[in-house]
Amino acid sequence: MLAPDRNSTPHVRLTGLGKVYGDTRAVTDFSLEVPRGSFTTLLGPSGCGKTTVLRMVAGFVEPDAGTVSIGGVDQAGRPPNLRGVGMVFQDYALFPHMSVLKNVEYGLRRHRVPNAELRERAARALEQLDLTALAERYPHQLSGGQQQRVALGRVMVLEPEVLLMDEPLSNLDAKLRLRLRAELRELQRQLGITTLYVTHDQDEALSLSDQLVVMNEGRIQQVAAPQRVYAGPANRFVAEFVGLANLLSVTVREVGDGYVNVSAAGQDLTACLPDERTPKAGETGTVMVRPEHVVLSEAGAHVPPDTWRASAVIASHGFFGSFERYWLRVEGASEVWLVDVPLVSSGFTGSGSTATNELKGRRTALTIGSAVTLSLLRGTASWLW
Amino acid sequence: MTTGLKRVGRLWRYDPGLLLAYGLAGLFLLVFVVWPLARVALEPTVADWRQVFTTPRWQRAAGNTALMLVLSTTSSLLLGTLYAFAVTRARVPGAQLFSAVPLFLLLTPPFVSGLAFILLLGRRGLFTYHLLGLETSIYGWHGLWLAQTLSFFPVAYLVLRGAFMAADTSLEQAARGLGAGRWQVLRSVTLPLVTPALLAAALFISIGVLGDFGNPMLVGGRFQVLATAVYTQLTGWASFGTSAALGLILLVPAVLLFATQQWVQSATQGRYATVGGRSSSLPPPAVAPWLHWSLFALCVLVTLFVVANLGVILMGALTRLWGVDFSLTLEHARYVLSHVGGLGNSLRFAALASVLCTVLAGLVAFLVKRGGVPGRTGLDLATLLPAAIPGTLMGVAFVLAFSQGPLRLTGTGIIIVVGMAVSYLPVGYRVCAAAIDQLRTSLDESAANLGASKLTAFATVVAPLTRQALMAAFVFCFVQSVGTLSTVIFLVSFDTPLASVTILNLADQGSWGRAAALAAALIIVTMVALALLFLITGRRFKPFQEFTRAGA
Numbered sequence: 053m054l055a056p057d058r059n060s061t062p063h064v065r066l067t068g069l070g071k072v073y074g075d076t077r078a079v080t081d082f083s084l085e086v087p088r089g090s091f092t093t094l095l096g097p098s099g100c101g102k103t104t105v106l107r108m109v110a111g112f113v114e115p116d117a118g119t120v121s122i123g124g125v126d127q128a129g130r131p132p133n134l135r136g137v138g139m140v141f142q143d144y145a146l147f148p149h150m151s152v153l154k155n156v157e158y159g160l161r162r163h164r165v166p167n168a169e170l171r172e173r174a175a176r177a178l179e180q181l182d183l184t185a186l187a188e189r190y191p192h193q194l195s196g197g198q199q200q201r202v203a204l205g206r207v208m209v210l211e212p213e214v215l216l217m218d219e220p221l222s223n224l225d226a227k228l229r230l231r232l233r234a235e236l237r238e239l240q241r242q243l244g245i246t247t248l249y250v251t252h253d254q255d256e257a258l259s260l261s262d263q264l265v266v267m268n269e270g271r272i273q274q275v276a277a278p279q280r281v282y283a284g285p286a287n288r289f290v291a292e293f294v295g296l297a298n299l300l301s302v303t304v305r306e307v308g309d310g311y312v313n314v315s316a317a318g319q320d321l322t323a324c325l326p327d328e329r330t331p332k333a334g335e336t337g338t339v340m341v342r343p344e345h346v347v348l349s350e351a352g353a354h355v356p357p358d359t360w361r362a363s364a365v366i367a368s369h370g371f372f373g374s375f376e377r378y379w380l381r382v383e384g385a386s387e388v389w390l391v392d393v394p395l396v397s398s399g400f401t402g403s404g405s406t407a408t409n410e411l412k413g414r415r416t417a418l419t420i421g422s423a424v425t426l427s428l429l430r431g432t433a434s435w436l437w
Numbered sequence: 438m439t440t441g442l443k444r445v446g447r448l449w450r451y452d453p454g455l456l457l458a459y460g461l462a463g464l465f466l467l468v469f470v471v472w473p474l475a476r477v478a479l480e481p482t483v484a485d486w487r488q489v490f491t492t493p494r495w496q497r498a499a500g501n502t503a504l505m506l507v508l509s510t511t512s513s514l515l516l517g518t519l520y521a522f523a524v525t526r527a528r529v530p531g532a533q534l535f536s537a538v539p540l541f542l543l544l545t546p547p548f549v550s551g552l553a554f555i556l557l558l559g560r561r562g563l564f565t566y567h568l569l570g571l572e573t574s575i576y577g578w579h580g581l582w583l584a585q586t587l588s589f590f591p592v593a594y595l596v597l598r599g600a601f602m603a604a605d606t607s608l609e610q611a612a613r614g615l616g617a618g619r620w621q622v623l624r625s626v627t628l629p630l631v632t633p634a635l636l637a638a639a640l641f642i643s644i645g646v647l648g649d650f651g652n653p654m655l656v657g658g659r660f661q662v663l664a665t666a667v668y669t670q671l672t673g674w675a676s677f678g679t680s681a682a683l684g685l686i687l688l689v690p691a692v693l694l695f696a697t698q699q700w701v702q703s704a705t706q707g708r709y710a711t712v713g714g715r716s717s718s719l720p721p722p723a724v725a726p727w728l729h730w731s732l733f734a735l736c737v738l739v740t741l742f743v744v745a746n747l748g749v750i751l752m753g754a755l756t757r758l759w760g761v762d763f764s765l766t767l768e769h770a771r772y773v774l775s776h777v778g779g780l781g782n783s784l785r786f787a788a789l790a791s792v793l794c795t796v797l798a799g800l801v802a803f804l805v806k807r808g809g810v811p812g813r814t815g816l817d818l819a820t821l822l823p824a825a826i827p828g829t830l831m832g833v834a835f836v837l838a839f840s841q842g843p844l845r846l847t848g849t850g851i852i853i854v855v856g857m858a859v860s861y862l863p864v865g866y867r868v869c870a871a872a873i874d875q876l877r878t879s880l881d882e883s884a885a886n887l888g889a890s891k892l893t894a895f896a897t898v899v900a901p902l903t904r905q906a907l908m909a910a911f912v913f914c915f916v917q918s919v920g921t922l923s924t925v926i927f928l929v930s931f932d933t934p935l936a937s938v939t940i941l942n943l944a945d946q947g948s949w950g951r952a953a954a955l956a957a958a959l960i961i962v963t964m965v966a967l968a969l970l971f972l973i974t975g976r977r978f979k980p981f982q983e984f985t986r987a988g989a
Binding site: 139 | 885
């Protein structure tokens with residue numbers, strides 16, 4: 053049914069997709085190529101249009117503009133049941149009046165698979181997902197994780213070429229989510245199935261994807277590998293949505309190959325420079341520093357030479373288990389900075405962080421109002437724009 | 438329009454089954470709802486209209502109809518609401534038992550109340566004449582008022598009971614906690630929560646009262662309403678023009694009420710919806726003791742009345758000559774058993790009509806809510822339209838539309854079955870649509886994603902998951918059809934007698950015994966049929982809760 057032109061074309065190609073609901077532009081000029089076998093994630097805040105895009109691919113929403121092409125075939129007007137893409141829904145959408153087995157068999161029956169083959173394929177799918185023992189149970193008798201697996205198995209048994217997933221892990225508790233995330237990635241790699249995944253959870257997006265698509269207000273903000281997105285966000289929205297970002301206003305002094313030397317608050321600083329950006333000497337711009345790349349020291353403590361530093365006052369702090377987070381008012385910066393200090397090997401060079409002090413029974417150093425010096429780890433700043 | 442055509446083209450290509458179902462449903466509604474109405478609307482000539490408006494007898498009838506509309510609707514609504522409040526909120530002693538009482542009335546044809554009234558309170562009534570020695574007469578507006586109140590309050594009760602049960606009691610407790618007095622809670626929280634249900638019940642009862650034919654015929658006496666005038670004009674004088682005109686007058690308040698209800702419903706959509714959609718496990722706040730016991734007294738009174746009603750029908754069936762000779766006899770029972778034609782037809786036609794009504798209600802609800810077909814607004818309106826049409830007018834319209842030409846159906850059972858199905862289609866449709874609304878869209882979407890066409894998704898996922906609503910629609914249509922009179926009285930023929938019509942004719946001739954015997958048989962057979970249905974389906978089935986969702 054699908055044109056098997058395997059390598060030259062992207063598996064799923066979305067061109068200029070647009071969708072308007074009333075006065076709201078849900079999706080605007082959305083173009084994306086999903087390579088065959090890749091795991092592509094649409095990441096964005098709720099209401100950014102990511103689910104609408106997914107539903108246009110599945111055929112539940114008809115685009116107002118643009119085309120959806122799967123395997124080189126334009127899908128315009130083709131109803132969902134004839135698109136040959138599998139979808140895992142956020143609420144799983146298991147049929148509550150059917151047993152696990154019947155749920156898994158449902159799609160096979162709709163495709164008129166002969167009985168013997170149907171039984172065999174269903175059994176194989178159940179076994180693959182470790183559901184054989186639950187075959188006769190009904191959805192309401194299953195745990196969230198089991199329901200999730202049934203939802204996946206029900207789709208995988210049809211061996212679709214494209215798999216769509218709409219926040220499939222969002223209804224699970226944190227631990228299970230981590231485990232299923234790993235399982236999902238493993239399964240996807242094994243089967244090499246082209247996957248389009250929607251989530252608002254950046255951890256999920258970063259850890260699962262080959263290709264990450266960050267969206268906001270119906271538009272694509274950036275398309276790149278997760279590492280690239282994290283290290284070199286395309287704009288302020290991406291910088292602040294994917295991970296946390298401290299921003300620094302700078303003046304360009306010198307542009308090198310893959311780096312840029314800038315001047316920030318009168319000090320020299322070297323920042324990574326993504327290929328596609330070409331600032332010019334003398335220009336002003338913005339540099340980003342991730343919270344985990346900042347080192348805190350007691351005010352006036354010794355800081356290695358040619359390290360960028362600034363004075364700051366602690367505005368607030370919070371305990372996060374593996375690290376302590378500080379909100380800082382930095383001299384010369386208009387916005388509050390975030391700094392994460394890992395609690396295992398404290399980057400604090402004075403008398404240690406609050407938490408380590410507490411463990412030792414004396415609480416001295418970092419509390420609200422303390423003056424500190426912050427310095428940047430070498431090579432961690434990134435040129436933004 | 439072009440996008441509509443495009444969608445049809447797409448259906449033709451990808452989902453012809455759905456297109457066929459859509460076409461059939463649309464055709465059915467066109468032929469059996471839109472066409473008869475258009476036909477009846479065009480029937481009266483200017484002269485007919487002039488005659489209708491200038492004849493004093495009919496001016497009086499119109500006034501009487503308006504009077505009964507106000508009186509009976511108000512009293513039914515009030516009684517039903519109080520009764521529902523008593524068994525759900527006030528928790529009077531024996532609430533469990535009382536809550537089932539009005540359902541018995543619902544299982545009896547509406548005009549049976551009228552019949553029971555005559556036997557109980559008539560000129561030779563058991564209660565008035567024989568026990569109290571009174572020479573009163575119940576014939577007239579006051580008797581009719583009482584009979585209609587008793588006939589229609591169970592509907593109000595049913596809808597309101599569900600609404601009270603669905604309304605979250607924690608909201609009332611919260612209001613109490615915030616310092617509101619009992620009355621304030623009732624006025625500012627409880628009543629607003631059940632307002633949509635009140636409106637829905639008011640509409641349903643109003644249309645019922647407007648079209649009610651049996652009660653005015655039996656106990657109205659010389660007090661004529663439009664429904665009876667329509668009948669006499671048509672059957673007595675064969676004057677199609679004036680009867681159509683008289684029937685169309687009924688449409689004016691009906692359509693006004695219908696439009697008001699639709700408007701209020703859409704204007705308040707969401708505002709009065711039950712928060713969370715699930716009633717909490719908190720008990721409702723207690724009511725004042727005097728109210729508690731007054732409501733208890735009301736329940737007892739209504740129960741006694743219902744028992745007397747059913748009892749007197751049974752007695753009448755076994756009594757030689759009511760009011761004169763109270764000796765026991767099986768003569769009437771034998772008569773009923775040897776003339777079961779009407780009874781069998783009633784059951785058979787009602788069953789067929791219920792199947793038709795249920796299939797159509799479920800299908801149209803699916804098409805409108807999930808089908809993605811063009812012209813959904815029209816489909817929705819055409820299906821709800823019969824709710825605004827008093828049964829009497831519907832009867833005249835059917836006679837006019839199907840007595841000649843290629844659609845000549847008068848005198849057949851088909852026309853009776855269709856008439857019954859169309860009459861109760863709006864209720865069935867509402868119940869099904871409400872149930873489908875509750876169904877997550879991801880369920881039919883996932884069916885589609887797994888390869889099911891829309892029609893297959895309906896058959897394999899949506900219909901099984903809304904079976905409670907479908908069953909409720911079936912039971913409602915069946916129970917109502919078995920005893921209906923207003924529409925079918927125009928459609929019965931010598932070959933297709935119906936028990937309800939026969940009962941009316943027997944009562945009209947003064948054959949109280951036979952009428953009562955046939956009525957008793959009809960009630961018993963209906964109950965047995967329902968019991969069988971419940972046995973076969975085997976599930977614990979709560980059709981009454983489905984009406985709540987539809988009402989609210």
